[in-house]
Amino acid sequence: MAVDTLARSQAAAKPKPFTRYKVRTGMFAWMLHRLTGLALVGYLVVHVWGLRAITNAEAYNTLIAKYHAPIFKVGEFLLLGAVIYHALNGLRIVLIDFMGWSPNQTKLFWTLGAVAAVLFTVGGYPSIAALVAHFGA
């Protein structure tokens, strides 16, 4: 019995490779916030690295031509989604932390979600329309 208890406590103390989360609205919002944050850091690195081309006309033109590739148009669309979500959910976190809106956090999530959907649709339209026009023509 003592051995069993010891084994159990050792098993409990051993860190698990992955943490299991109970995914409710707040947790889902938090996870997505982190994932979009990681994506945006990745984008920031690429964007700043690309700035080096600003001092050379040929390099800059080549870089911008690459940024107009179909994959980048899709990326532009996803980037917009990540930025909108991360920004609005960040504002939600600030409101919860500083304004005491915690009891309304779920309502706030869905309200800002609706705002995000509108911004995403309106802002993302040019990227998708350009792709449709290019491949549909």
Next chain:
Amino acid sequence: MAKQYGRSAKSSAYQWFIHRITGTFLVFLLITHFWVQHYDRTTASISHSVITASEAKEGVLPQYSERANEAVEARRGSWLESQEAGAAPGVQIVPTDESDALAGHEGGATPYDILMLRLADPVYAVLWKAFNILFLVFALHHGFYGLNNIITDYVRNDMARVGAVALSWTVAFGLLVIGVYSVTVAGLNL
């Protein structure tokens, strides 16, 4: 409020507070950056061209609106006039051999011409450079502090965690140097 959180440096409460502040500011900085630099209202200099990899290899460049092309041509004309008059221009569209060759693509402006057109604005050249550097500092701090939170939460090995944190701040510093240099020298034809 800052004082309240600043008391507890060990618990990173101050960093936590700053993270919220930089995040809030970033929303406004991002909107302004996007509005000014990616949706230029004066020359409609945004191109929605789609260029495939094979087209890019052939040297195809994005197409800009007629209004943007005209603005670039006008700027180039005024630069040539100022050169003939012996004036020493500030930030201008410089028709070097390189940009002359590229400017000939389908008779339109190149992305570099459009960039130089924006930088030719003296207000833009100074005010917006300062704005972009501020934006860069906020973005890097916010982004890499957030990344470090994730590293701290998920990297369990002490050595690996310290190494990852050190590496990430080194990358952030490198990006800061690259970004500040690039923004500062843009349009100065160094």
